Amino acid sequence: MTSEKELKKNDMIRIEIDDISSEGEGIGHFNGYTLFVKDTITGDIVDVKIMKMKKSYGYARLIHLITPSPIRVEPKCPIARQCGGCQVQHMDYKEQLKYKENKVKNCLTRIGKFDKEYIDSIMEPIAGMEEPFYYRNKAQFPVGRDKDGKVVIGFYASRTHTIIDTAHCYIQAKINEEIIERVKVFIEKYNITTYDEENHTGLVRHILTRVGFVTGEIMVCLILNGDDIPHKDKFIDSLTDIEGMTSISLNINKEKTNVILGNKVVTVWGKPYIVDYIGDVKYQISPLSFYQVNPVQTKVLYETALDYAGLEGDETVWDLYCGIGTISLFLAKKAKKVYGVEIIPQAIEDAKMNGKINGIENAEFFVGAAEEVLPAKYKEEQIYGDVIVVDPPRKGCDEGLLETIIKMNPKKVVYVSCDPATLARDLRYLNDNGYNLKKIRAVDQFSHSTHVECVALLEL
Numbered sequence: 001m002t003s004e005k006e007l008k009k010n011d012m013i014r015i016e017i018d019d020i021s022s023e024g025e026g027i028g029h030f031n032g033y034t035l036f037v038k039d040t041i042t043g044d045i046v047d048v049k050i051m052k053m054k055k056s057y058g059y060a061r062l063i064h065l066i067t068p069s070p071i072r073v074e075p076k077c078p079i080a081r082q083c084g085g086c087q088v089q090h091m092d093y094k095e096q097l098k099y100k101e102n103k104v105k106n107c108l109t110r111i112g113k114f115d116k117e118y119i120d121s122i123m124e125p126i127a128g129m130e131e132p133f134y135y136r137n138k139a140q141f142p143v144g145r146d147k148d149g150k151v152v153i154g155f156y157a158s159r160t161h162t163i164i165d166t167a168h169c170y171i172q173a174k175i176n177e178e179i180i181e182r183v184k185v186f187i188e189k190y191n192i193t194t195y196d197e198e199n200h201t202g203l204v205r206h207i208l209t210r211v212g213f214v215t216g217e218i219m220v221c222l223i224l225n226g227d228d229i230p231h232k233d234k235f236i237d238s239l240t241d242i243e244g245m246t247s248i249s250l251n252i253n254k255e256k257t258n259v260i261l262g263n264k265v266v267t268v269w270g271k272p273y274i275v276d277y278i279g280d281v282k283y284q285i286s287p288l289s290f291y292q293v294n295p296v297q298t299k300v301l302y303e304t305a306l307d308y309a310g311l312e313g314d315e316t317v318w319d320l321y322c323g324i325g326t327i328s329l330f331l332a333k334k335a336k337k338v339y340g341v342e343i344i345p346q347a348i349e350d351a352k353m354n355g356k357i358n359g360i361e362n363a364e365f366f367v368g369a370a371e372e373v374l375p376a377k378y379k380e381e382q383i384y385g386d387v388i389v390v391d392p393p394r395k396g397c398d399e400g401l402l403e404t405i406i407k408m409n410p411k412k413v414v415y416v417s418c419d420p421a422t423l424a425r426d427l428r429y430l431n432d433n434g435y436n437l438k439k440i441r442a443v444d445q446f447s448h449s450t451h452v453e454c455v456a457l458l459e460l
């Protein structure tokens with residue numbers, strides 16, 4: 001064990017973990033020097049080996065867990081440590097929720113410079129899951145072969161593209177296990193080639209599945225480095241008797257890329273989409289559509305947004321960064337008019353179609369960057385908004401967009417966010433320009449990961 005002040009690579013030291021990084025690594029200190037240690041959590045006392053050192057911080061590897069943290073639990077999943085999917089399954093779920101809530105609070109006070117007591121007084125308790133397992137409705141399993149040529153299907157090991165062969169995932173819909181086993185048997189029986197990333201050879205790259213949690217409809221899409229699959233009928237036959245099977249398709253991706261899906265989809269059996277509901281709004285989902293992955297918590301998220309919007313029926317509402325119009329359609333039933341804006345044209349086509357299949361006529365959608373469409377519609381057509389909802393990607397809102405929102409003077413702004421740091425930055429800007437932060441609630445959409453979703457209400 002090292003006792004001197006100066007650390008160097010390969011030293012073994014004992015430290016206590018006192019925090020967790022936003023990526024889920026434990027953080028400990030040795031003579032004031034910060035170390036990140038994967039697979040550890042607050043309260044663990046651990047022996048670690050120094051792997052990499054930078055000027056003000058370094059990385060160490062867990063060698064022995066000397067005293068486990070009181071909030072540590074045995075992960076359900078036997079490969080939780082190797083797999084890149086979950087980061088904090090070894091933390092008690094209630095503690096995961098506390099950790100996420102604190103993460104939001106810290107961002108609001110440190111980055112947003114909001115008063116801590118004020119935040120404590122307005123923050124609503126985090127919405128956690130009752131059963132934080134088997135919650136995902138979408139899975140993408142890489143397909144390959146191990147060094148003995150055996151077919152492997154499962155998940156990438158953390159930070160690598162090595163496939164861990166496993167059919168059972170504790171956060172995915174349970175039916176995936178059956179689907180994977182059947183596809184594996186098919187590939188082995190007919191000796192179908194599997195994709196080799198390095199050499200860009202072989203056919204089957206990934207299996208994409210989607211499950212409608214309300215409807216029970218199932219979609220399987222095989223992603224190919226080629227145009228078709230040999231013995232296609234046998235492939236289809238191997239899946240159709242699974243209860244709920246609704247759509248089987250091939251996705252063509254012949255590029256040498258680690259982007260999973262190509263642009264072309266060929267439906268080979270059933271419908272080109274599945275249908276699912278959030279609340280009483282119906283959505284058609286195709287292999288390429290963006291759709292929230294945790295339907296149970298998405299409902300909580302949207303209901304919170306709807307509650308914060310406080311609609312009475314005569315409002316004009318903007319839903320910026322609207323994706324396939326999920327929030328817009330959720331709000332449309334309670335508003336006079338909803339305008340949705342989204343940068344991806346295909347998503348707007350889906351949004352329009354989803355409006356149609358629900359018989360919603362008071363929602364209108366525009367393709368474009370929110371920071372360009374909103375100012376243009378406001379200046380050129382004098383379209384106002386009583387309530388403006390934003391749900392931006394992780395980088396948050398463009399400052400120009402926030403300026404336009406302030407000029408438009410809506411009564412309320414509802415901010416849905418997947419990154420508390422940029423949320424805090426944008427809330428500060430809005431707060432300095434006349435919008436008071438009234439309520440905020442975190443929603444756990446991604447149990448066992450370090451991600452946290454939030455909804456905030458600002459009022460003029």
Ligand code: SAH
Binds near residue numbers: 320342343347371
């Ligand atoms: N509100 C939707 C989607 C949120 S994800 C839902 O709940 O399902 C964020 C969306 O913002 C993505 O669909 C992304 O394509 C879109 N986006 C990214 N940058 C944008 C921009 N500058 N203007 C408009 N939309 C944008």
